[in-house]
Amino acid sequence: MNDIIEGRAWVFGDSVDTDNMYPGFAMKLPVGEAAKHVFYDLRPGWTDEVQAGDIVIAGKNFGIGSSRPVAQLFKHLGVAALVADEFNSLFLRNSINFGLPALTIPGVTAAINDQDHVRLDVRAATIERPSDGVRLTGSPLPEFVLEIIEQGGLLPKLVADGYIPTDPAQIHGSGQELSA
Amino acid sequence: MGMTMIEKILARAAGRDHVDVGEFVVCEVDMTVLIDLQFATLWASPTRIADPDRLAVIMDHAVPAPSIADADGGVRARAFVTQHGIERFFDVGRHGICHQVIAENGLARPGEILTCTDSHTCAGGAYNNAARGLGPIEVYSIMCTGKTWFQVAPTLRYELVGEKPTVVTGKDIFLHIAGTYGDATNHNLELGGLGLASVPMNDRRTIATQGAEISADFTTFPVDDLCREFLEARSDRPLEPVDPDPDAGYAAVREVDLSTLEPYVARPGGVANNAIPISEVEQRPVNQCFIGSCANGQIEDLRIAADMLRGQKVAPGVRLIVTPASQAVYTEAVRAGYVEAIAESGAIVTNSTCGACFGYHMGVLGAGEVCLTASTRNFRGRMGSPDAEIYMASPYTVAAAAIAGHIVDPRKVAIS
Numbered sequence: 001m002n003d004i005i006e007g008r009a010w011v012f013g014d015s016v017d018t019d020n021m022y023p024g025f026a027m028k029l030p031v032g033e034a035a036k037h038v039f040y041d042l043r044p045g046w047t048d049e050v051q052a053g054d055i056v057i058a059g060k061n062f063g064i065g066s067s068r069p070v071a072q073l074f075k076h077l078g079v080a081a082l083v084a085d086e087f088n089s090l091f092l093r094n095s096i097n098f099g100l101p102a103l104t105i106p107g108v109t110a111a112i113n114d115q116d117h118v119r120l121d122v123r124a125a126t127i128e129r130p131s132d133g134v135r136l137t138g139s140p141l142p143e144f145v146l147e148i149i150e151q152g153g154l155l156p157k158l159v160a161d162g163y164i165p166t167d168p169a170q171i172h173g174s175g176q177e178l179s180a
Numbered sequence: 181m182g183m184t185m186i187e188k189i190l191a192r193a194a195g196r197d198h199v200d201v202g203e204f205v206v207c208e209v210d211m212t213v214l215i216d217l218q219f220a221t222l223w224a225s226p227t228r229i230a231d232p233d234r235l236a237v238i239m240d241h242a243v244p245a246p247s248i249a250d251a252d253g254g255v256r257a258r259a260f261v262t263q264h265g266i267e268r269f270f271d272v273g274r275h276g277i278c279h280q281v282i283a284e285n286g287l288a289r290p291g292e293i294l295t296c297t298d299s300h301t302c303a304g305g306a307y308n309n310a311a312r313g314l315g316p317i318e319v320y321s322i323m324c325t326g327k328t329w330f331q332v333a334p335t336l337r338y339e340l341v342g343e344k345p346t347v348v349t350g351k352d353i354f355l356h357i358a359g360t361y362g363d364a365t366n367h368n369l370e371l372g373g374l375g376l377a378s379v380p381m382n383d384r385r386t387i388a389t390q391g392a393e394i395s396a397d398f399t400t401f402p403v404d405d406l407c408r409e410f411l412e413a414r415s416d417r418p419l420e421p422v423d424p425d426p427d428a429g430y431a432a433v434r435e436v437d438l439s440t441l442e443p444y445v446a447r448p449g450g451v452a453n454n455a456i457p458i459s460e461v462e463q464r465p466v467n468q469c470f471i472g473s474c475a476n477g478q479i480e481d482l483r484i485a486a487d488m489l490r491g492q493k494v495a496p497g498v499r500l501i502v503t504p505a506s507q508a509v510y511t512e513a514v515r516a517g518y519v520e521a522i523a524e525s526g527a528i529v530t531n532s533t534c535g536a537c538f539g540y541h542m543g544v545l546g547a548g549e550v551c552l553t554a555s556t557r558n559f560r561g562r563m564g565s566p567d568a569e570i571y572m573a574s575p576y577t578v579a580a581a582a583i584a585g586h587i588v589d590p591r592k593v594a595i596s
Contacts, residue, residue, distance in 0.1 A: 024539035041566040094315035171224040
């Protein structure tokens with residue numbers, strides 16, 4: 001993981017729930033197919049527009065709901081990081097544990113607009129809009145959490161520690177994160 | 181400063197005398213529960229696990245398998261429990277929704293930590309347990325290593341006073357809290373007080389289960405006489421409950437006078453700041469009514485449904501689906517005559533599963549339909565089409581609506 005991530009921002013509102021990102025019907029599909037339904041109702045067609053390296057920003061209580069591994073879908077779509085005014089703790093952990101940076105930066109949805117080009121410093125928990133220098137700082141993640149993100153989530157660590165066979169083909173449903 | 185209930189449990193599990201809000205702690209996990217979806221979605225047979233005695237495998241979300249992918253997950257689950265000698269395996273037929281099976285088997289013990297791949301794992305807080313849902317890869321990791329980390333969140337204390345009226349259930353108490361105070365994101369909930377004596381264990385579990393709906397981390401209750409009686413019937417070891425210190429620090433202390441509550445209804449789209457007393461809600465005609473899930477598929481919920489429906493008929497144009505939370509609940513409901521009373525009214529009693537609650541199978545909603553549900557969650561699209569509307573209420577209120585054909589105060593529908 002690079003500490004600095006630059007990309008296009010997609011800005012969403014408060015209490016975006018997991019059913020909006022990983023609806024029940026999509027749970028019946030392989031990761032690649034399920035990923036086509038992220039924000040299916042909130043912003044139809046978004047998965048055709050999002051590009052590798054983009055950043056998803058949301059308001060308060062981002063990710064309330066299920067333990068469904070939404071981060072797997074975001075990673076499949078190439079989303080580079082999540083930023084929110086406030087995260088639901090289960091959703092935050094799920095993102096970190098799949099190696100997807102997730103930064104809590106209060107005020108972010110008020111300051112950043114949809115389609116803005118922004119620069120994140122994951123270690124410092126800052127977001128900056130280079131075009132006018134707007135810059136916000138959140139609460140930095142502790143070192144051991146940053147390490148989980150840096151190693152690509154928990155799966156590579158479990159493989160390295162010998163808990164899981166090293167052949168990715170033996171990991172059902174792992175999507176792309178093992179090789180990422 | 182003293183510690184709240186949850187702070188004490190986390191401190192104990194971390195081998196510490198004291199923890200403060202904001203601290204990160206690494207905890208030994210006492211019990212971890214894998215569910216069927218884990219095996220159907222993200223799974224590799226591990227080379228070794230931390231402790232087979234601290235693991236349970238419960239088939240619940242998609243049983244009997246509605247798809248080949250779910251059936252293949254079952255194959256992987258059975259191979260895993262055989263390979264690793266997991267004794268606590270609740271396969272189809274002795275299964276149930278994991279939080280019900282956890283309760284029936286005393287797996288969520290006072291003062292201990294329980295983790296599981298389902299967001300409603302906080303249900304175990306009814307038994308003074310630090311229980312919470314975690315993502316599938318984290319639960320897998322705990323299965324392997326036996327531990328994980330938590331950040332100690334501030335605690336909101338709900339002080340219950342007064343006596344709960346009969347028709348007011350745990351669902352109504354929770355919806356009152358959610359409707360009045362909104363989200364509790366990155367906070368813990370602690371409930372207690374003299375009013376708790378009038379809240380039976382099933383209602384406490386409904387409340388603890390739904391802590392997830394206001395985004396709380398942990399929701400915990402103390403062990404009082406009712407809880408002790410419940411747990412001692414399901415435990416072979418001494419209980420080691422925790423109580424909050426008198427000088428524990430809370431983010432807020434809020435009093436709830438149970439005697440003043442009436443039935444509540446949450447409007448579609450979530451419960452936070454979106455639940456109101458039944459006297460203020462619109463009397464919407466309903467297409468589907470549902471009583472089930474880890475929150476409201478307990479035997480007491482089926483008893484309420486049976487009492488309301490006995491000698492009555494489900495209104496034309498309404499589907500009432502009742503799903504027992506476990507095979508044990510199902511068989512008890514058969515013996516007690518509840519299934520007969522419910523089925524003869526024109527309702528459907530299904531096998532035990534998470535089913536309609538999460539819009540996966542056995543009662544999916546179509547576009548334009550209105551549902552009143554006694555289950556866990558009423559997000560847009562949760563139970564099927566995003567163009568369906570999901571209201572939420574207690575089993576009394578849901579059964580009353582099924583009879584009347586529209587949302588109605590259950591106190592206005594005679595109980596046989």
